[in-house]
Amino acid sequence: MLERLQQIRDCLFKPDTPQPHPLDPLSELEIEYAVSIVSETHGPKLRYNTVCLSEPKKAEMLAWLEAPEVAPRPLREAEVVVVGHGYLCDGIVDLTNGVIKTWEKLTGVQPMLTVEDLQGTEKIIRTNRRVIEQCEILGIPEKDMHKVYCDPWTIGYDERFGNSIRLQQAILYYRPNLDDMQYAFPLDFCPIVNTTTGEIVDIDIPAVRRPVNTIPSNYNLDPAAYRTDVKPINITQPDGVSFTVQGRVIEWQKFKLHVGFSHKEGIVLNNVTYDDGGVVRPLFWRLSLAEMVVPYGSPDYPHHRKHAFDLGEYGGGYMTNSLSLGCDCKGVIHYMDASFITAAGIPTTIPNAICIHEEDSGILFKHTDFRDNSVIVTRGRKLVISHIFTAANYEYCVYWNLHQDGTIQLEIKLTGVLNTYSMAPDEDTKGWGTQVHPGVNAHNHEHLFCLRIDPMIDGHKNTVFQVDATRGEGEVGSAENKYGNAFYAKKTKYSTVGESLSDYDASTSRTWDICNTNKTHPYSGKFPSYKLVSRETPPLLVKEGGLVWKRAGFARHTIHVTKYADDQIHPAGRHVPQTSGEPPMGLPEWVGDGTASIDNEDIVVWHTFGLIHFPAPEDFPVMPAEPMSLLLRPRHFFLRNPALDVPPSYVSVPSQVAAGKAGAVTGDGVSQLAFEQKGCCAK
Known part of the structure; x- marks a missing residue:
């Protein structure tokens, strides 16, 4: 053992070995070490259960990034469970x-469950005599x-x-034939399994x-049933990609x-910056x-546990897929392993x-002067x-999109x-679910995600303002609002944690500005900020x-704002399984x-x-992807506009029009001759 330890250490820390970035996930060799x-x-x-990177303290990272030749390099540490x-x-x-x-x-x-646990x-339920007896009752x-x-x-x-033993509930299905989809054949009973001992503690x-x-009801069709009018779409970048990756x-x-x-x-994004005319401006530290929670809406026992x-x-991360070119991603791809x-x-x-990878995102900006x-x-x-x-049954597709105008967009597809x-032929779902297939009940449920935003808008001292579109004061006919058309952005500063506990209000198109109040814009006189625009916020x-x-x-509120602490990463607590919520863990505890x-x-x-999901037959046997999105x-x-210097796809200025000259096609590399022969934005 000592010999292997020394071999690994020599390999990891020999002088000519480049050291990983302090925020890089652990490599296989570091995990073994x-x-x-x-x-x-x-x-x-x-x-x-877990061996993963224990992230360096923020202050240590900032000091090292500021002066990597002088400040101590943060230690490589592993979190072990x-x-x-x-x-x-x-x-x-x-x-x-x-x-x-x-x-x-x-x-x-109790720690999180791993794929091996699942x-x-x-294997346990298939050989347990009590489970077998219940299956026999069902035929x-x-x-x-x-x-x-x-x-x-x-x-x-x-x-x-309680939480003294590590448990799982086994939601059961039947697959009559190997290629059948088992979710069309749900069973009506639920064994409780002791994960540690492999015992069935109750059913x-x-x-x-x-x-x-x-x-x-299967989603794998006979090949003869597929549409024949779908033509290929090919994405090519003959000159390569416009991004670089170092480590x-x-x-x-x-x-x-x-x-x-x-x-x-x-995915965790760290130290996000933007080069504004040669000045590198910090945006977000992390x-x-x-976290996320998916509460199901049937009050019938034992569905409250779902x-x-x-x-x-x-x-x-543990449940992530190995992605495939042409299926999960299209184009010229750079991959990272985990x-x-x-x-x-x-x-x-x-x-x-x-x-x-890169994608076309449609029109960035356009204007035609009618004159x-x-x-x-x-x-x-x-x-x-x-x-x-x-x-298990759901796929979550998570996309972090960076746009050329400085916008950061998070998109999730479900x-x-x-x-x-299971349900009987004459059973009433009572509104708690929908019969999506004969004998198959899909219960109502929510998908509630928690986005953690650690901002550094032009620095690490920031303030959040609630922004509500508000009608101007004064009645119609009054001097200050004679025609009743005045409205403005009402900004409410969150000064304390308690003030920040807020919810979305569609009636005011509520957004939130994350600001640096130590600076002002030279034109607008307002604080530089990144605005959180998010309207898919069910309670x-x-x-x-x-x-x-x-x-x-x-999930009790749309927004919480807390003061930064290195150990406050997981808003439902560090170890979530089998918690009762008493005493409060995670975010409610940090709010104090x-x-x-x-x-x-x-x-x-x-x-x-x-989002809230009221299932329908169109969602079965496999769901068409349902997207949701938010913007920073x-x-x-x-x-x-920071994107003015993006090469236009087509431009003709007034002097060219007056002289009868053709405009220039530049952004997509289309030649002037191609434009003259085929017209605007020709391909």
Whole structure:
């Protein structure tokens, strides 16, 4: 063991080996090194849950970035979670110095579930005598147990069991034929599995049994059934891409940023800056999807337990897909891999976990002057940084889009398969769900995401203003508003954490400005800012005091603003599974009494957004992707439109029109001759 430790250390830290960026995810070799250090102290036969980067403290990173030749390089540290019988061990391993920095044994706390945990549960239910008996009652013989499948979910919180043992609830399905889609054949009972011991601790069985559907509904069609009128669309960049990648640092169209990857959050964008005429201006220190919850709307037992925290309980990084060219991404692609740990402590890598490419984004700006028919039209492009993760039945496609005008857009597409439950032919769904196929009930649910925004708008001291479109004072006919048409942007400053707890108001088109109040724009006189524009912000529909309301405190409001702290990353708590919400964890705990100042401070903005899903037959057997989007847009940040220097696709100025000369086609590389022969924006 000591010999292997030394071999790894020599490989990682030999003088001619380039050191990783301090925010780079751990490599396979670093993961092996962390495991070796832990094994040397605590023994080789441990069950690992997590080995990932422990991010350096913000102050250390900023000092090093400011003066990398002078300031100490932040240590490479690994966050390690080990699972035992009735406990977990939480530790930090200092890889730079080869020592365990902290190690804490915790009871009554459960770590996230891994893919191995989920796969193990399916094996357990297929061989358990009690599960077999229930399947036989539904007409599934023991010889067909290999046709029984389950989606293992965390149990949420069940007061019968608490959080002293690690549990999963097995939501069961049947697949009569190998190529059938099992979600068309849901079963009506739910085993509870002890993840650690493999025992079935209980089975929830409805008082009135529901038959198994017998009619398949598959999304894999016979090839003869596919449309024949779909022609290929080919995307080429014969001169290559317009971005550069060094390690995990990307430069594109005046943007520069570091692309990280977390086992929980997936993509993490760090140190996002923009080159404004030679002045590099800081925008955001860290952007990530920090948490999400999917509460289902059926009050019938045991469906109240269906409220998955897909990031905190399973991990958007752990569940990420290996992406494929031409399918998940099109164009000229740069990929990044992601390395994780198996339960046995063996590093493993998901290739092509992140896809980076450019796309045409339509018209960036255009104007035609009706007086002389002079025109300019400039097509924009965007840089897309994406990953896709599968949470049992659902797929979440996450796209971070950078635009040439300085806008940052987060787009999420939801697809995959509905979570389904069996129903009798004459059963009333009572409005809690929809029969999407004979014998198949899909329950109402929400998808609520929490975006963590760590801003540095022209510096790390920022302030948030709520902005509401508001009618001007004065009645119609009054001197100050004679015709009643006055309206303005009413700005309300959040000075304390308590003041920031706010919700979206569609009646005022509410947005939020993240400002640097230490500067003003030379023309508008307003503070330079990035505006959060987000209108898909449904409320948490669980009633106050309900189980999900207590557990998902981050989703009670659209906006929370807190003062920055290095250890405040996960708004539902560090270890989410089987928490009860009492006492409060995560964001409600950090809010405290609400008196902390957030005026001109180093702050974090937490934004909850998402959608409500009332299922319909068109969503089955596989959902067409449903998109949602939000924007971070510069306001009073640049002197004028920062995209004016993007080459236009076509431009003709008034003097050219007057002289009868053709305009110039530049942006897409189309020759002047092609324009003259074929017309404007010819291809």
